[in-house]
Amino acid sequence: MNFTSPLLNWYDAHSRNLPWREQKDPYKIWLSEIILQQTRVEQGMAYYYAFVERYPGIRQMADATEDEVLKLWQGLGYYSRARNMLHTAQFVTRQLNGSFPSTAKEIQKLKGIGPYTAAAIASIAFNEPIAAVDGNVLRVISRFFGIQDPVDKPDGRSQVDTLANEYLNRLRPGDFNQAIMDLGSQVCKPRNPLCSSCPIQKDCMANALGLTDKIPMKQGKTKVSEWHLDYLVLTNKGHIAMKQRTRQGVWKNLWDFPETNISSPTVRDEFPEIPSEISHSTQIPELLATFSHKLSHRDITARFFLLHISNTPDTINGQNVIWTPKKRFGELAVPILIEKFWSKHQQNFD
DNA sequence: CATACGTGGCC
DNA sequence: TGGCCAAGTAT
Numbered sequence: 001m002n003f004t005s006p007l008l009n010w011y012d013a014h015s016r017n018l019p020w021r022e023q024k025d026p027y028k029i030w031l032s033e034i035i036l037q038q039t040r041v042e043q044g045m046a047y048y049y050a051f052v053e054r055y056p057g058i059r060q061m062a063d064a065t066e067d068e069v070l071k072l073w074q075g076l077g078y079y080s081r082a083r084n085m086l087h088t089a090q091f092v093t094r095q096l097n098g099s100f101p102s103t104a105k106e107i108q109k110l111k112g113i114g115p116y117t118a119a120a121i122a123s124i125a126f127n128e129p130i131a132a133v134d135g136n137v138l139r140v141i142s143r144f145f146g147i148q149d150p151v152d153k154p155d156g157r158s159q160v161d162t163l164a165n166e167y168l169n170r171l172r173p174g175d176f177n178q179a180i181m182d183l184g185s186q187v188c189k190p191r192n193p194l195c196s197s198c199p200i201q202k203d204c205m206a207n208a209l210g211l212t213d214k215i216p217m218k219q220g221k222t223k224v225s226e227w228h229l230d231y232l233v234l235t236n237k238g239h240i241a242m243k244q245r246t247r248q249g250v251w252k253n254l255w256d257f258p259e260t261n262i263s264s265p266t267v268r269d270e271f272p273e274i275p276s277e278i279s280h281s282t283q284i285p286e287l288l289a290t291f292s293h294k295l296s297h298r299d300i301t302a303r304f305f306l307l308h309i310s311n312t313p314d315t316i317n318g319q320n321v322i323w324t325p326k327k328r329f330g331e332l333a334v335p336i337l338i339e340k341f342w343s344k345h346q347q348n349f350d
Numbered sequence: 351c352a353t354a355c356g357t358g359g360c361c
Numbered sequence: 362t363g364g365c366c367a368a369g370t371a372t
Contacts, residue, residue, distance in 0.1 A: 135366080
């Protein structure tokens with residue numbers, strides 16, 4: 001099988017010039033890998049630059065607050081990555097004396113780092129011969145070797161792991177891993193792969209069998225459930241009531257508005273009750289907007305009810321709130337759903 | 351082992 | 362359009 005050599009030759013000629021590839025700084029490689037988990041390079045690039053500028057090294061990141069890191073991360077999604085990243089920055093700085101672990105085994109003990117990211121950092125930053133198997137590698141390897149078992153099941157997955165480590169170039173493990181990822185993202189794409197431009201087309205099983213649109217085979221589909229969210233947008237003289245999502249769950253530690261207590265689908269035509277903490281209000285909440293928003297696992301329908309009130313209680317429907325001046329709304333890390341609502345309707349809050 | 355966890359792009 | 366996919370991890 002002619003796999004590794006043509007792959008590395010192709011990489012030498014076509015590798016992308018990415019900022020975290022300019023040096024072998026474990027901090028920057030780690031940061032880029034966390035950002036790029038389940039995220040395309042094009043989407044993550046601006047965030048990478050923002051983080052490197054704000055935190056040139058892991059020690060600077062360790063001194064940050066979680067609110068600040070989440071605000072920088074806003075819009076990237078999977079916010080546990082940001083929380084775990086800060087935790088790891090503090091752990092490496094304070095417990096490991098600022099020295100990033102140098103083996104995949106040790107790296108994987110850090111929060112937010114699993115088998116893929118540990119192997120990627122170890123191979124790229126420390127030259128450890130270990131295959132980093134991500135979605136691209138799963139696709140390239142399963143197509144090239146014609147693996148027709150589902151790659152999201154243990155059997156198919158372990159076949160790919162084995163082959164990737166078997167064909168790994170032990171002299172250039174980091175380049176080998178990045179070469180497959182670049183090939184997977186630029187040539188061996190999920191749909192409409194550019195097989196005629198592929199350096200390993202000649203020995204590719206999926207290409208020979210006409211199965212590039214069938215491989216990689218996958219089994220699992222996560223079911224999407226519906227979720228109704230009813231927000232109370234309370235204002236008082238240019239201040240807005242905001243609450244932090246501290247409970248375990250989606251958007252943890254990001255900010256949004258207090259929620260009403262009428263989220264049951266059967267009573268969705270009713271107006272929300274006035275929270276008992278509100279001293280007196282002659283009007284009823286006005287339905288300002290209805291937004292739909294899709295998460296990977298939820299279809300959200302969010303309604304935003306506006307109400308001007310004359311006191312500033314510390315809790316709304318039992319939820320702790322802060323009263324944020326309208327000018328400072330932008331300092332809070334909010335879900336994209338809230339950001340979109342805000343950018344469209346903030347003029348209503350004067 | 352299955353499910354939770356965001357958002358944007360593509361066809 | 363709705364479903365799939367993206368440099369996955371934690372539980």
